Amino acid sequence: AQSVAQPEDQVNVAEGNPLTVKCTYSVSGNPYLFWYVQYPNRGLQFLLKYITGDNLVKGSYGFEAEFNKSQTSFHLKKPSALVSDSALYFCAVRDLTGGSYIPTFGRGTSLIVHP
Amino acid sequence: DAGVIQSPRHEVTEMGQEVTLRCKPISGHNSLFWYRQTMMRGLELLIYFNNNVPIDDSGMPEDRFSAKMPNASFSTLKIQPSEPRDSAVYFCASNLGEGVVEQYFGPGTRLTVT
Numbered sequence: 001a002q003s004v005a006q007p008e009d010q011v012n013v014a015e016g017n018p019l020t021v022k023c024t025y026s027v028s029g030n031p032y033l034f035w036y037v038q039y040p041n042r043g044l045q046f047l048l049k050y051i052t053g054d055n056l057v058k059g060s061y062g063f064e065a066e067f068n069k070s071q072t073s074f075h076l077k078k079p080s081a082l083v084s085d086s087a088l089y090f091c092a093v094r095d096l097t098g099g100s101y102i103p104t105f106g107r108g109t110s111l112i113v114h115p
Numbered sequence: 116d117a118g119v120i121q122s123p124r125h126e127v128t129e130m131g132q133e134v135t136l137r138c139k140p141i142s143g144h145n146s147l148f149w150y151r152q153t154m155m156r157g158l159e160l161l162i163y164f165n166n167n168v169p170i171d172d173s174g175m176p177e178d179r180f181s182a183k184m185p186n187a188s189f190s191t192l193k194i195q196p197s198e199p200r201d202s203a204v205y206f207c208a209s210n211l212g213e214g215v216v217e218q219y220f221g222p223g224t225r226l227t228v229t
Contacts (some may be wrong), residue, residue, distance in 0.1 A: 034217055043119070043206055043220030044158075090158065101146060101212050102171060107157040 002027045002095040006106035013081045014114050021076040021089050021109045029097030033074040035065055038088040038108070047089075050074060061085070081113045119221035121207050127227045133195040136224045138207030139188055144219070146212030149182055149192050152223070153203045164190065165212050197228045 003026045013019045025031055032051055036044040048059025055067045065076045076089060088110050092103040120139040128134055140147050149161040162172040167184045175182070179198070184190040194201055204225050208218040 036217075036220075041222075043222050044208075044218075045220070046217040049217055101165070102148075102160065102163055103218070105158045 002031075002093050002104045004091050004093045004104055004106045006089075006091055006109045008109050009107075010110045010112065012112050012114065015083050016080055019076075019078050019081040019085070019111065019113070021091075021111060023074045023076065023091030023106060024072050025074060025091075025093040026072060027093060027095035027097070029095050031072075031074075032094040032096065032103075033065070033067065034092040034094070034103060035059065035063070035074075035076050036090045036092065036105075037061075038090065040087075044090060047076070081111075083113045083115055086111055086113045119207055119209055119219050121205075121221035121224050123224060124222060125225045125227075127229065128197055129229055130198055131196045132228075133193065134197045134201075134226060134228075136192040136205050136207075136226070138190045138192070138221060140190070140207070140209030141219055142188065144209035144211055145187065146210050147184060147190050148208040148218060149190070150206040150208065151203045152206060158206075161192070194226075197226075199228045202226055202228050 005024045034049045035047040038044045047063050048057050050057045050067045058064045063078050088108045090108045091106040094103040122137045145166050147164045151159045160174045162182045163170050164184045182192045204223045206220050206223045208220045210216045210218045
């Protein structure tokens with residue numbers, strides 16, 4: 001079985017400050033992890049993914065995420081937030097143990113960047 | 116590439132009417148997913164097709180919902196009869212289905228059943 005948790009419904013940060021959006025996961029085998037962003041009235045857009053290798057993954061728009069196996073976490077980070085980063089962020093996990101191609105999505109975290 | 120195309124973008128209908136949502140996946144993608152998004156339940160997977168065959172429809176709420184994929188470039192999600200609790204944004208997504216690949220989402224159809 002696979003599951004993902006985003007413990008914060010909303011994250012508030014001032015423009016220019018670093019941001020972190022948290023994600024923890026549970027899988028039986030090896031985790032494949034994804035972050036997506038959803039802007040208002042739009043579909044989800046892929047930001048980055050972790051498969052294997054370097055625990056720090058870099059993605060679109062200056063975002064990065066750190067895979068931590070011992071803490072089963074995959075937190076999304078950005079060194080300096082922009083007002084335009086305000087959106088809904090989804091973490092997703094996929095466990096290939098059973099050969100499934102279906103990811104499980106978290107409930108999403110609303111990021112609000114204040115000017 | 117035009118991306119995943121969904122139509123209509125907005126649909127307002129009365130309870131009891133039939134609703135058909137349409138999706139054209141990205142050319143070359145062989146997996147297609149239908150999701151429903153609401154404030155209460157977040158993003159829910161309804162059904163997953165691979166090579167036009169339904170693989171997992173365990174998320175389909177009830178018999179009022181049906182989905183088809185007659186060919187690699189077209190899929191429909193039908194609700195008959197519709198109910199107010201079906202009001203949501205419905206997303207279609209596609210990917211290659213092999214390996215660790217991300218999904219590409221369409222813009223969604225906002226359905227309102229009155």
